[in-house]
Amino acid sequence: MEISSSLVLNAIVAGLLLGGFYAAMAAGVSISFGMLDVTNIAHPAFIILGSYIAYIVNTWWGWDPIVISIVLSPLFYLLGLVLYRIYYYAFERKGQQSLRSLAFFFGILFITEVVLILIFGVDYRLVKSVYTETTWQVGEVDLPLRLVVPFIVSMIMIFGLNWFLSHTFFGRAVLAVAQDQFALRLMGVDPIKIKERAFGLSIAIAGVAGAFLIVIQPVQPSIGRDFIGLVFAICVLGGMGSIKGALAGALILGLAESFTATFFGPSWAPAVSFGLLLLAVAFKPSGLFGR
Amino acid sequence: MHKKMSNKLFIPLVLGVAVLFALLSVAVPNDYFFSAAYTVLLFIILSTAWNILGGYTGYVNFGTAAFFAMGAYSTVVLYKLTPGMPLLLKIVIGTVVAGLVGLGTGALTLRLRGVFFSIATLALSVVVFTFVVNWDYVGGARGAYVIAPRDVPFGFKRYIHFLYVVMVFLSATAVIIARAIETSTIGRGLEAIRDDELAAECCGVPTLRLKLLSTTLSGALMGMAGTTYPYFVSYVEPASTFNLSYAVNSIAMPLIGGMTTWVGPLLGAVLLGTVQQVVQVTISSAWNLLIVGVLLVLFVTLAPEGLMGLWYGWRKKWKEKGGAK
Amino acid sequence: MSDTNELLMVKGVVKRFGGFTALDGVDLNLKAGERLGLIGPNGSGKSTLVNCICGTLFNDEGSVKFEGHEISREPAHKRIRRGLARSFQLPKPFSSMSVAENLCVPILYAANARPGAHHATPAQAYEQAMEILKKVGLAHKGHEMSGGLTQVDMRKLELARAIAAKPKLLISDEAMAGLSNSEVDEILELLFLMKEQGIAVIMIEHIMRAVMRFSERVAVLVAGRKIADGDPEAVMRNPEVERAYLGE
Numbered sequence: 001m002e003i004s005s006s007l008v009l010n011a012i013v014a015g016l017l018l019g020g021f022y023a024a025m026a027a028g029v030s031i032s033f034g035m036l037d038v039t040n041i042a043h044p045a046f047i048i049l050g051s052y053i054a055y056i057v058n059t060w061w062g063w064d065p066i067v068i069s070i071v072l073s074p075l076f077y078l079l080g081l082v083l084y085r086i087y088y089y090a091f092e093r094k095g096q097q098s099l100r101s102l103a104f105f106f107g108i109l110f111i112t113e114v115v116l117i118l119i120f121g122v123d124y125r126l127v128k129s130v131y132t133e134t135t136w137q138v139g140e141v142d143l144p145l146r147l148v149v150p151f152i153v154s155m156i157m158i159f160g161l162n163w164f165l166s167h168t169f170f171g172r173a174v175l176a177v178a179q180d181q182f183a184l185r186l187m188g189v190d191p192i193k194i195k196e197r198a199f200g201l202s203i204a205i206a207g208v209a210g211a212f213l214i215v216i217q218p219v220q221p222s223i224g225r226d227f228i229g230l231v232f233a234i235c236v237l238g239g240m241g242s243i244k245g246a247l248a249g250a251l252i253l254g255l256a257e258s259f260t261a262t263f264f265g266p267s268w269a270p271a272v273s274f275g276l277l278l279l280a281v282a283f284k285p286s287g288l289f290g291r
Numbered sequence: 292m293h294k295k296m297s298n299k300l301f302i303p304l305v306l307g308v309a310v311l312f313a314l315l316s317v318a319v320p321n322d323y324f325f326s327a328a329y330t331v332l333l334f335i336i337l338s339t340a341w342n343i344l345g346g347y348t349g350y351v352n353f354g355t356a357a358f359f360a361m362g363a364y365s366t367v368v369l370y371k372l373t374p375g376m377p378l379l380l381k382i383v384i385g386t387v388v389a390g391l392v393g394l395g396t397g398a399l400t401l402r403l404r405g406v407f408f409s410i411a412t413l414a415l416s417v418v419v420f421t422f423v424v425n426w427d428y429v430g431g432a433r434g435a436y437v438i439a440p441r442d443v444p445f446g447f448k449r450y451i452h453f454l455y456v457v458m459v460f461l462s463a464t465a466v467i468i469a470r471a472i473e474t475s476t477i478g479r480g481l482e483a484i485r486d487d488e489l490a491a492e493c494c495g496v497p498t499l500r501l502k503l504l505s506t507t508l509s510g511a512l513m514g515m516a517g518t519t520y521p522y523f524v525s526y527v528e529p530a531s532t533f534n535l536s537y538a539v540n541s542i543a544m545p546l547i548g549g550m551t552t553w554v555g556p557l558l559g560a561v562l563l564g565t566v567q568q569v570v571q572v573t574i575s576s577a578w579n580l581l582i583v584g585v586l587l588v589l590f591v592t593l594a595p596e597g598l599m600g601l602w603y604g605w606r607k608k609w610k611e612k613g614g615a616k
Numbered sequence: 617m618s619d620t621n622e623l624l625m626v627k628g629v630v631k632r633f634g635g636f637t638a639l640d641g642v643d644l645n646l647k648a649g650e651r652l653g654l655i656g657p658n659g660s661g662k663s664t665l666v667n668c669i670c671g672t673l674f675n676d677e678g679s680v681k682f683e684g685h686e687i688s689r690e691p692a693h694k695r696i697r698r699g700l701a702r703s704f705q706l707p708k709p710f711s712s713m714s715v716a717e718n719l720c721v722p723i724l725y726a727a728n729a730r731p732g733a734h735h736a737t738p739a740q741a742y743e744q745a746m747e748i749l750k751k752v753g754l755a756h757k758g759h760e761m762s763g764g765l766t767q768v769d770m771r772k773l774e775l776a777r778a779i780a781a782k783p784k785l786l787i788s789d790e791a792m793a794g795l796s797n798s799e800v801d802e803i804l805e806l807l808f809l810m811k812e813q814g815i816a817v818i819m820i821e822h823i824m825r826a827v828m829r830f831s832e833r834v835a836v837l838v839a840g841r842k843i844a845d846g847d848p849e850a851v852m853r854n855p856e857v858e859r860a861y862l863g864e
Binding site: 039041086090091098099100102103104106107108110111113114115117118222225226228229232233236265267268270271274275277278 | 345349350351353399400405406407409410411413414415417418420421422424425535538539542543546577578580581583584585587588591592593595
């Protein structure tokens with residue numbers, strides 16, 4: 001296969017656009033796993049749920065899927081609150097986190113997938129909006145709008161989230177709860193409420209990312225699992241609870257996948273994100289007795 | 292501490308039970324029984340294997356499907372390479388291959404926190420799946436055919452009878468190994484790691500070494516479960532071999548049965564496995580999976596000690612009531 | 617002074633956490649059977665030093681020698697098998713096991729590994745565990761789950777578990793914190809048992825009367841540095857030590 005500059009350029013652009021979207025998928029995990037230390041491996045399930053809800057509303061009423069997801073994000077937020085409450089009462093309070101909470105979230109992931117299969121079947125679903133069919137041409141580079149629009153909205157969301165976490169009281173309380181719960185309590189803030197809301201936020205972001213996903217590619221219930229490695233790899237690569245780090249990790253991953261798909265074929269792409277995850281996890285500097 | 296049956300007694304007992312079950316292959320006329328039994332026995336091995344790393348050591352492995360598939364695909368490769376190789380040898384080789392991968396995964400990730408190990412096992416599933424899908428020798432995504440030999444070994448009437456008996460003895464092996472670990476010094480060390488890894492290390496337990504042992508053994512036994520699978524289904528393709536139901540079941544069955552002893556996984560596999568066989572036939576396989584998932588979540592939140600845990604709890608209450616009188 | 621006299625030789629140990637230096641060149645020696653009290657204000661690095669000696673942390677610079685062997689790069693379990701043992705400030709029982717079963721772990725893994733040791737089976741280990749529990753006054757709780765013990769019993773279990781490893785050196789990390797007077801005495805009794813068996817002890821405590829009663833020697837750690845080391849009375853009268861505790 002000839003390696004033309006146009007091919008490389010397109011791979012780079014596609015990788016960056018994809019990476020921007022991946023950041024939206026992983027930002028929630030940076031919060032739940034990186035900051036709150038909750039290993040929510042069911043995070044992709046909520047992304048897929050967001051995709052399907054966007055699909056339903058888009059198919060019945062024709063609204064734009066991304067707009068739908070933003071409007072409906074409070075519902076996901078509430079879902080996150082409820083889920084955290086259950087997690088907290090069943091596991092965190094008793095200090096039995098690791099094994100049982102992992103099994104719990106795995107169960108949730110699984111149930112979500114099976115319920116979606118029961119309702120929608122295993123066929124791929126797509127959405128249609130004004131921009132999903134259009135592709136801009138800038139020189140040799142293809143800019144499919146179905147990649148560009150989610151990228152832009154995602155970037156707004158990521159930078160907005162980053163600003164929110166560093167400049168509002170709630171945001172800084174979330175960062176604080178990751179470091180020193182006791183000090184937070186002394187300030188009269190209930191760390192449990194903070195964690196609950198932060199978790200709700202992470203699920204709300206997942207829902208919106210779900211809309212991005214179904215704009216970018218067709219969706220079916222089982223693909224959630226493929227993204228587990230992706231979102232956790234990005235979180236780990238990005239240094240755990242850092243949104244900016246997650247963005248950097250996401251861009252790296254997007255580029256890696258794009259190049260793999262272009263030069264080795266798309267069937268190898270899932271192995272890239274998981275392979276990177278294995279490496280990131282294996283060579284993480286902090287060992288067993290520290291974070 | 293109640294006296295435990297010595298292994299010298301336990302092993303012949305289990306083998307005796309196995310022989311009884313094996314004899315059923317002559318007594319039962321209905322072929323469907325053997326298919327269903329094969330599946331339940333498969334889950335007995337997978338649950339018991341999973342529990343060595345999960346229940347005994349405290350590390351959650353989500354990649355059961357990867358190890359299972361490695362056993363299965365190792366058989367496929369050997370079937371193509373050396374068609375004349377006896378099944379028993381294929382089983383041994385598949386078990387060793389899966390064990391080595393378990394060792395490798397462990398070596399990469401066990402120095403880190405438990406959650407990273409678990410996430411890595413998820414990754415492992417996808418990576419192995421992707422390799423298999425792209426590997427033409429075993430048929431890639433299209434799959435491969437494995438035809439059972441026409442002459443059934445040991446004079447059984449049908450090949451499924453032979454497979455059934457093999458699985459009965461493999462299950463017995465898995466249970467014997469699990470119990471041997473559980474009652475040995477190694478078992479104490481694994482329990483200590485599960486309860487508090489740092490304290491275990493400071494009591495002289497070589498935590499890394501034991502964890503690697505646990506991962507290797509667990510992976511090997513899971514692979515062992517998969518080695519006869521190609522002959523059971525005749526057509527081996529990645530989507531069904533890497534089915535998520537293996538991962539969910541191998542976690543749900545020990546959890547529901549009880550993770551602290553060898554009895555729990557066996558109990559969970561028999562109960563849940565039988566229920567699934569019934570539901571699959573009467574309703575559908577999707578509902579089947581939903582039931583497993585819901586049971587998993589319910590048990591892990593409300594009764595994490597599993598059925599055995601509930602049983603021990605009730606027994607303790609009866610004893611206390613009896614003592615108070 | 618010959619090395620072979622010293623059971624433990626800590627020389628120039630430095631430990632940093634990012635930009636913060638927790639231990640800044642600490643020296644500490646201990647002879648077989650000696651009883652050393654290690655005191656110092658909170659955050660002075662006592663626990664970090666214990667971690668570096670036992671192997672739950674690795675020191676950045678300096679050396680740690682046990683019976684003449686350099687152990688600073690060995691994993692914790694190897695050091696325990698040589699004859700080091702420690703209790704944890706916040707007790708870490710194996711909560712799914714009974715009290716006696718807790719002791720089986722160090723018996724099977726530490727004591728068993730000593731050269732010339734008789735290899736106990738799990739059943740024999742259980743019997744040995746009950747023997748040790750009798751000595752420390754926990755035999756009646758032997759069958760109980762270790763998760764639901766009282767504070768003082770938890771501390772006793774911590775120490776009993778360390779004793780079960782048949783150590784030559786035991787480090788007791790604030791075993792008496794938060795206990796009542798009589799409970800402190802119970803723990804002290806336990807530690808004096810060590811003296812009878814010829815086990816060297818490093819006692820880290822804030823409860824001064826216990827330190828003074830128990831120690832043959834006292835060392836003081838302040839801000840990662842050792843500022844005093846010697847006879848207990850003399851050390852307590854040291855003006856620098858007074859200043860460290862009472863401020864300028």
